[in-house]
């Protein structure tokens with residue numbers, strides 16, 4: 001019998017990917033690079049047209065080029081018709097967003113994508129769910145939709161797999177293809193066996209089998225919780241250092257030379273669709289059974305408070321001249337080197353500065369348009385425009401270009417130049433005549 005790998009390469013098995021964003025885009029590219037025929041499904045006409053033009057996924061190596069070549073060779077078909085894509089595909093990956101809306105877990109996109117799939121689902125098909133989810137969602141919610149609308153039975157008629165994506169934006173394709181084993185779980189042994197054969201095709205490090213789908217869902221959340229709690233610890237220790245006059249960065253370097261210590265970076269806050277969201281999934285799912293996960297809840301509070309704390313510390317540089325001061329906030333991305341500003345702590349930094357009566361301008365080298373900043377706040381890619389006549393420069397995201405800043409580049413600020421470095425990215429040697437306050441150091 002021909003191997004699954006050959007069947008995919010020979011287009012005997014067609015792959016559909018629902019959601020072509022930060023996660024689905026790299027998954028689609030990974031399969032195209034293995035010779036698969038891919039149907040890319042996305043409800044965003046704008047994204048589909050960017051993929052057509054070769055201008056999507058700008059900060060991710062190889063993805064746009066892979067799409068352009070595949071479109072030319074008719075290996076990639078783009079559509080927003082999820083039902084049709086389901087009827088003509090055999091293997092369906094779901095990579096749509098699951099986040100929080102008004103502090104409630106928002107499954108709208110997942111429900112909509114799986115409903116479309118269920119309407120075209122056929123015997124012998126496979127459905128692979130990739131977004132991070134509260135444990136139990138795939139087995140209870142997704143399975144029910146798939147079975148009910150298709151009149152098919154999971155494991156007997158189709159396979160159901162949960163395969164959480166583990167990617168770091170900026171190196172997503174390498175993470176899928178090379179850096180980690182694929183975490184796999186199946187509704188039953190047949191689904192799991194199929195997952196193993198399938199995911200080994202694109203994952204050089206192979207697969208890591210979980211004994212249940214809920215375990216795999218929990219695994220993914222724990223990766224984010226670990227980061228969030230440890231960032232909160234770093235933020236708390238940095239605050240302690242500021243108060244007692246210790247340099248956190250120096251102490252951290254020493255402490256981390258011991259192999260069991262992995263102190264993280266403190267910063268202006270935790271953003272993005274993953275790290276601040278997954279702990280909330282755990283908090284919510286625990287509260288449903290009447291339990292508190294106190295350490296996780298407290299860590300969230302510490303991290304949520306960071307933009308406010310950093311603004312307070314930064315404005316102390318201006319003494320009594322806060323009202324009407326121009327503040328240049330550098331970095332809208334939720335962290336350095338990303339083009340993604342979703343849940344970025346910079347929004348809270350800006351709100352807090354406005355509340356204190358400052359005039360704010362935001363600079364980002366990668367994000368040129370934004371709908372979420374208040375109307376009276378300009379976003380610019382021109383650094384000299386941002387810092388011109390600024391009373392204070394506030395570094396919010398650690399984009400690499402900020403590491404190159406020096407007194408000459410910032411010469412047009414009001415004098416003396418005042419800087420709050422919320423990410424410890426500046427080279428201190430470049431700022432001998434500047435009032436520079438760095439997070440984690442004596443105020």
Ligand SMILES: NC(=O)c1ccc[n+]([C@@H]2O[C@H](COP(=O)([O-])OP(=O)(O)OC[C@H]3O[C@@H](n4cnc5c(N)ncnc54)[C@H](O)[C@@H]3O)[C@@H](O)[C@H]2O)c1
Nearest residue numbers: 019021022023042043044096097098109112113131132165
């Ligand atoms: N961004 C990351 O680094 C990352 C890492 C690991 C896991 N995840 C998980 O992956 C999920 C997706 O994240 P993302 O960053 O790719 O989101 P994204 O917003 O970049 O992309 C999601 C895409 O899905 C599309 N979409 C929404 N509803 C759809 C539907 N019904 N049918 C087809 N397409 C639909 C959207 O238009 C969008 O293009 C997250 O919720 C998270 O759980 C994200």
